[in-house]
Amino acid sequence: MQSADQTETSITAAAGKNNPQPLxxxxxxxxxxxxxxxxxxxxxxxxxxxxxxxxxxxxxxxxxxxxxxxxxxxxxxxxxxxxxxxxxxxxxxxxxxxxxxxxxxxxxxxxxxxxxxxxxxxxxxxxxxxxxxxxxxxxxxxxxxxxxxxxxLPLEIFLQLAAMEHKTIHLKVFRQDGRQGSFFFREGMLIDAEQDGLTGDSAALAMLDWQDFTLGLKEYSPPFPEPRINSRLAYLLLRTRCRLDQYGGGSACFDRAREELRRLRQEADGAEHGCP
CATH class of the missing domain: 3.40.50.2300 (Response regulator)
Structure with missing residues (x-):
């Protein structure tokens, strides 16, 4: 990228006569x-x-x-x-x-x-x-x-910064194809997500695949609903170290998050049916 200072001429004296050199x-x-x-x-x-x-x-x-x-x-x-x-x-x-x-x-x-x-x-x-x-x-x-x-910057970086700064915000995400969704943070905790008919964990995972988005931020005010994001899944989604795979074009971190979501749902289903 051309620097603005390339339009600026700065000359320093050189050892030889009539031999100026630009800085x-x-x-x-x-x-x-x-x-x-x-x-x-x-x-x-x-x-x-x-x-x-x-x-x-x-x-x-x-x-x-x-x-x-x-x-x-x-x-x-x-x-x-x-x-x-x-x-x-x-x-x-x-x-x-x-x-x-x-x-x-x-x-x-x-x-x-x-x-x-x-x-x-x-x-x-x-x-x-x-x-x-x-x-x-x-x-x-x-x-x-x-x-x-x-x-x-990918979407997950904005989520991680919201968590790091203890933000209480409603983060709106807009795609060029007209789809949109939301992440909800309370004091840095990701407590909910919405996208079309999806909510909670499923909505969060769906939006993390999005590219070419724009963002809107506004204050998220009480009363706050009960969290619909599982705390263990939120921790996995907001961990920066596992995002390294995404920058290399891979999907290992997303796969881990989806596998964790499936496991948590199986646990919940088992608890509902009285399974040990």
């Missing part, structure tokens, strides 16, 4: 966080970096406006922001700007969940608070390693 074009990096002091500190600390230029946005909406007016090589996004939060911004970027890879920053979620997201390699996760040196190092790595970038 390598700097990449464009957008930092999105609602903490103004943090943005000012990051911008000051990285202002003269030779490899990339930092721009900042204080909200998801502002970030989309900036990205829409320029060419960017990387977005670094805080997940916990008011109004349009980081999850919504990631959904918008994945749909409209899939060529832009992302790093997320979070002070929430369990260490195990964050570690699994890191190991999956689908999305880089940085713990807050973070120092300038760590941020600079991770930005540099992300800009250098574009070969493995999976910028259009």
């Amino acid at each position: 390598a074009a700097r990449k464009q990096v957008l930092i999105v966080d609602d903490e103004q002091e943090l943005l000012a500190s990051i911008q000051a600390g990285l202002a003269n970096h030779p490899r990339f230029r930092v721009l900042t946005a204080a909200s998801g909406g502002e970030a989309l406006g900036i990205i829409d007016s320029g060419i960017f090589d990387l977005a670094v996004i805080d997940l916990n922001m008011p109004e349009m939060d980081g999850l919504q911004l990631l959904a918008a970027l994945s749909e409209s700007f899939p060529e832009i890879p992302s790093i997320v920053m979070t002070g929430f979620g369990s260490p195990a969940m964050r570690q699994e997201l890191r190991q999956a390699g689908a999305l880089k996760v940085l713990d807050k608070p973070l120092d300038i040196e760590t941020l600079e190092r991770e930005i540099t790595r992300a800009l250098e390693d574009r070969s493995g970038c999976r910028c259009r």
